[in-house]
Amino acid sequence: MSHASAWQIHRQYAATAARWTATRWRTEAERRRTLRAERKPLVADARRAVAQARALDPQKVTSIVHRAERELATAKRRVPDPLWLFASKAAIATAITARITLPLVPGRVWLWSAITVTIAVVGAVVWTVARARREKTGLQPTAEERALLGRLQPEHWREHAEQRGLAGTMTGRPALTESGIVVAVRLDGQWTATKLRSAEDHVRALLGARTDLRIQIKAGKRGGWAETTLRTRSAADGDNLQWSPDRRSLGVDTVTGEQVTVPLGERLLIAGRSGAGKSVASRPLLYDASEGASNALAIIDLKQVEGRLWDHRARVASTPRDVIALVDEVEAEMHDRLAVLPKGQDTWTPTPDRPRITLVVDEGAEVLTAADKVPFPVVDENGKTKTVTRSALPGLESIARMGRAACIDLWWMTQKPTINDGVPKQIAPQISTSICLAVRTPAEARVVLGEDAQAKGWNADELPAPGVALIRDGKRKPDPVKVRYMDKAVVIALPARTPWHRPTTSATPALTLVKSTTDTPTAASVPVQADSADARILTLIRQAEQPIRQKDLADQTGLAKGTVSKAIKRLTDTGHIQRQADGALTTNEAA
Structure with a gap:
């Protein structure tokens, strides 16, 4: 060698x-x-x-x-x-x-x-x-955190637990993280995570923690263990939470410090008590929904406060009649898209001509109350004017159930989730993402975040207000998010955009609004949009050698019965077709 x-x-x-x-x-x-x-x-x-x-x-x-x-x-x-x-x-x-x-x-x-x-x-x-x-340069405990870390040590806990009514529990080794102190607690005997959560006052007394310190207790990763987090700090501390075009996220995760975003295409439920910051938290989302050539925003706001900020780049309905007209228009657009959706394609592809539509209902409970049984004057087949009542709820429910495939998304916002139909029963199951700011009671948190919310640590009733939210989308943990602040002046200064309108709005409503009996529409004055369900059905009726029945139209077009029924109703109201005494359909001679 x-x-x-x-x-x-x-x-x-x-x-x-x-x-x-x-x-x-x-x-x-x-x-x-x-x-x-x-x-x-x-x-x-x-x-x-x-x-x-x-x-x-x-x-x-x-x-x-x-x-x-x-x-x-x-x-x-x-x-x-x-x-x-x-x-x-x-x-x-x-x-x-x-x-x-x-x-x-x-x-x-x-x-x-x-x-x-x-x-x-x-x-x-x-x-x-x-x-x-x-x-x-790393995490250094404060004086408060050093005291809490010492009292969370197993030796100290074992010595004082019995005096505080916590005999049968034992802490592991606490760890200081960017979101506070985290410690695992072993549960012996009859102890469970739910029982330990109900004994939070005893835990606070044992630790000598201040009253306003948020303590989060949830089930651990294994049976017989609970995980306790003392929110002594936030990973969002020091982050600039002012919204700007280069900081377009919804907010910052207070545990991990990551930027939190909610992509378009989700059906959202946004809830929070008055003063929790619901309107401010929704503004970054509304910006994303109204930005880009293939995105369009429509807002239903009867208070005429938040919607007025966005009326230079969004379609806004602020009266019960406008609400019903907008819902009818969006629903008709949805059925038209589904009717011409190519075979084998699951969702509509947004284009500048027919963009993704985000329909936002602000203060949903108020909208359902005000936009219910609204009187509309209509003209029947004999030219007589009569009054019928309309409601926005059936159309909103239909959009919630079927709108995703047509790239029409419903966002529901409310501060009263447990009062009457704060979240309608037909709409609640369709929600894919829930954003919950501070609410008043655990019952409200369960309505928004799910019945298992508290058992899994989604305690929205313990959130500070304003500006802190929980986002449950099936992927995130129950980590609070500090939402970005978007000032009203910033919204008003955004570039204007042409609000969305259906190309043939006069053919959309199922009912014809009139001021007198002379306003009866005719087929010549109401064009039918090409490549729509109405056009396909009208072509088949014209090509038929004899009157055709509605059932045969559904079989020949392959469209859903509901789509065919709505299209025939529109064509009848606009004077393109007429229904004979036996129910068969034929074109109107005036067409």
Whole structure:
């Protein structure tokens, strides 16, 4: 073996030994650091106990003082020295022992040994200081967090749990994260995560936590365990939450610090009590829904407050009649798209001519109350005017059930989810994403986030207000999100866009609004949109040699019966076709 090869092997062995030594050093140093953090609070408690015992028995007549002093001495012995101090003591002890037992060793050897030890000690001190400086850039507990970490240690918890009515529970090792302190709690006997959640006041008293500190308790990853989080900090702290075009996310996750977005194409439920920030939280979403050539926004807002901010780039309905007309128009557009959807294609492809439509219902409970049984004057087949009542709910339910395939999405917003039909029964099951800001009661949180919400940690009734939300979409954890703030002035300053309107709006309504009996429409004055369900049905009726029945039209076109029925109703009202006494359909001669 050559000299170079031997030297290389020696270097490899030396590097391996150095890495092993460094790893062992770091492991042992971390172990000692952890034990010191856990046991030093116990020493402080023992010192206080000694002081109390000496105050009670200054003459040391009883054994209370001696017992407290023994416990203090035991607590001190259980606190290990830092590794650098332990290594220094070991080196000094070894040197003294060697000096006593090896008197014949030459002085020069002792000199170089002392120099070597000094260099090693200085190097260890320098390494420790450098490591401490690096650690300062990470998470450093505050005074409050240090106190809570000490009281969450298993030793402290075991000593005080029974006094606080928490016997049968035991904490694991707490960890400081960007969202606060997280600790696993073992549940023995009859304890469950739900029972521990109901005993939150006892936990707070044991920890001495401030009243407004949010404590989240949920089921752990294994049976018999719960996970407790003390929200002493937020990962969103220091983040600029002011909305801007280059910061277009909905908000920031307070646990992970990631930017949270909600993509278009989801059916949303946005809820929150008055003052929780529901309108502000929805503005970044409304911007995304109205931005781009293939996106269109329509807003139903009877309060005429939020909708007015967006009327330069969105279609806004602010009266009951306008609401019903808009819903009818969107529903007709949905049926037309579904009628011409190519075979084998699941969803409509948005284009600038027929974009994705987002229909937003603000204060849904108020809309259902106001836009119900609204009187409409109509003209019948004999030219007589009569009044019928209309409601927006059936059309909204139809859009919620069938709109996704036609790229028409319904967003429902309410601050009263549990009052009457705050969230209609036909619409609630269609919701794919729920955004819940602070609500007043757990019942409201369950309506918005699901019946299993609280059991899984979705406690929207404990959220601070305003501007903090929970987003449940089947993927996210129950981590609060700080939503971005989009000022009204920013909305008003957005570039204007042409609001969406159906190309042939006069053919859309199933009822013809008139001011007098002279307003009866004719087929000549109402064109039929090409490539729509109406056009296909009208063509078949014209091509038929004899009157055709509605059932035959459904069979020949392959359209759904409901689509055919609505199309025939529109064509009849606009005068393109007429229904004979036996129910058969034929074109109107005036057409």
